[in-house]
Amino acid sequence: MNQIELIKALPKAELHVHIEGTFEPELMFEIAQRNKIDIPYQSVEDVRQAYDFHNLQSFLDIYYAGANVLVYEQDFYDLAWAYFEKCAEDHVVHTEMFFDPQTHTDRGVPFATVIQGLKRACDDAQTKLGISSHLIMCFLRHLSEEAAFQTLAQALPYKNDIIGVGLDSSEVGHPPSKFERVFAKAREEGFLIVAHAGEEGPAEYVWEALDLLKVNRIDHGVRSEEDAQLMQRLVQDKMPLTVCPLSNLKLRVVDDMADHNIRRLLQQGVHVTVNSDDPSYFGGYMNDNFIAITEALDLSEDELKQLAINSFEASFISSEIKQSWITKIQAL
Numbered sequence: 001m002n003q004i005e006l007i008k009a010l011p012k013a014e015l016h017v018h019i020e021g022t023f024e025p026e027l028m029f030e031i032a033q034r035n036k037i038d039i040p041y042q043s044v045e046d047v048r049q050a051y052d053f054h055n056l057q058s059f060l061d062i063y064y065a066g067a068n069v070l071v072y073e074q075d076f077y078d079l080a081w082a083y084f085e086k087c088a089e090d091h092v093v094h095t096e097m098f099f100d101p102q103t104h105t106d107r108g109v110p111f112a113t114v115i116q117g118l119k120r121a122c123d124d125a126q127t128k129l130g131i132s133s134h135l136i137m138c139f140l141r142h143l144s145e146e147a148a149f150q151t152l153a154q155a156l157p158y159k160n161d162i163i164g165v166g167l168d169s170s171e172v173g174h175p176p177s178k179f180e181r182v183f184a185k186a187r188e189e190g191f192l193i194v195a196h197a198g199e200e201g202p203a204e205y206v207w208e209a210l211d212l213l214k215v216n217r218i219d220h221g222v223r224s225e226e227d228a229q230l231m232q233r234l235v236q237d238k239m240p241l242t243v244c245p246l247s248n249l250k251l252r253v254v255d256d257m258a259d260h261n262i263r264r265l266l267q268q269g270v271h272v273t274v275n276s277d278d279p280s281y282f283g284g285y286m287n288d289n290f291i292a293i294t295e296a297l298d299l300s301e302d303e304l305k306q307l308a309i310n311s312f313e314a315s316f317i318s319s320e321i322k323q324s325w326i327t328k329i330q331a332l
């Protein structure tokens with residue numbers, strides 16, 4: 001088996017994917033039409049041309065605009081179902097998906113509509129495709145602490161359907177410390193905790209995510225390498241980083257995939273995983289991300305297996321199920 005065949009054969013867990021970021025232009029057009037909502041594009045080609053990002057904010061502006069056509073429960077179902085079909089193609093057998101409730105509730109879409117559509121797709125993915133999943137809701141960090149508290153309150157009736165709480169959107173200028181109190185409340189309510197940190201923001205934000213939000217995983221975290229003490233802490237705590245290589249390239253966190261630090265992080269003992277972030281916008285799903293780093297960094301078969309094992313170890317599934325996937329990986 002060569003490396004590409006191994007990538008395809010490996011069972012994998014995805015731990016960093018924004019469901020709104022899986023919105024393919026074809027589906028966006030279809031839903032816009034049936035909901036009679038105008039979008040500022042003439043064609044699918046037109047949409048792809050607009051995906052000309054040079055940093056996180058220029059991406060987010062387009063990403064939030066695309067989400068505007070999502071109104072009904074069926075829209076959220078269709079969005080998530082299309083993503084699950086991609087998971088099946090890439091042998092992603094478990095996924096922990098982010099959703100951004102505020103992107104929808106701020107447009108008048110009820111929280112219940114969002115969660116019910118996503119949950120129904122998750123249930124169908126388990127029965128029809130054998131793919132397990134969890135939902136993680138993210139607070140938009142460019143909005144206020146008070147708005148995050150309101151969102152947390154809206155989520156409480158759906159506690160059993162939401163495994164964790166995360167933090168996303170514009171990082172610089174919105175440090176984790178801004179949300180320390182709301183994350184404390186989320187932990188009290190029994191949610192697991194993740195946060196985007198160290199994507200565009202400095203290593204200091206990763207420290208805050210660890211010490212103030214008390215995260216179970218760091219999303220991105222690639223800038224941790226700038227701080228030797230932080231690197232020690234990540235290794236010592238076996239703290240997972242959910243790294244997103246194609247996202248980092250597209251948003252110019254790295255200039256060239258050959259400069260990506262995922263292999264160095266792995267070699268230094270950091271618990272890194274591979275993920276797609278916003279695959280419709282960044283040029284690829286799980287296997288595309290694996291292939292891109294393998295080609296640029298010449299990853300060995302053992303390193304590829306380790307990345308897949310890490311994805312299960314860092315996931316929020318039971319230790320028995322983790323172990324059974326890891327055993328399958330080791331047997332490849």
Ligand code: HPA
Pocket residue numbers: 018021056168169170171196199247277278
């Ligand atoms: N970073 C921050 N917020 C986001 C991202 C990201 O990569 N994707 C969607 N929202």
Ligand code: ZN
Pocket residue numbers: 016018168196219277
């Ligand atoms: Zn992300």
